[in-house]
Amino acid sequence: MRRRTAVWCVVAVVGAFVLGARPVAQEGVLTVAGDVSTPLTITPAELKAMPRTTVSVADQGREVKYSGVLIGEILARAGAPLGRDMTGPAVSTYVLASAKDGYQALFSLAELDPAFTPNDIIVADTMDGQALFDYQGPFRIVAPKDKRGARGVRMLQKLEVVRLKK
16 A cells, blocks of 8 residues: 555656646745846845844824835845946836735836935835734835835745846
8 A cells, every 4th residue: 555655646746747837935935036147035034134124104093113124135135237237228127026925016126226216115024023924924015105005015925127128
């Protein structure tokens, strides 16, 4: 009986490989990919070790403080064209933020570049000094100057840099 079970396990694994099964996204990490020179996978501990920023947003009549890392800092580490490189074709670059549940939001690369605009858009990992709730984290985007929270991607898993003009 054990041999038959082992054979079926091998058949299932080989079948999944042959049929092109995709690997499951790694839980609890943030992937930075696309048109960057150094794709990244960031763990919660690595995000905590980066330079921190705190922003405040109004939520149902009270002020909530989120702490995390500027998305521009993360993108700079990945080699996205920021700062002096934010000219010409780089200005038509965007960042697609994707969540575990499939939710997505779009940002222009320029609005995430601290040298281009004073927006403090962050990847947050704490709210009011505490870790994010499971339904929010471990990472979420907080865009404090947005009038609506629609681009506040919860359960953030991926930032993909896409350059429209090469």
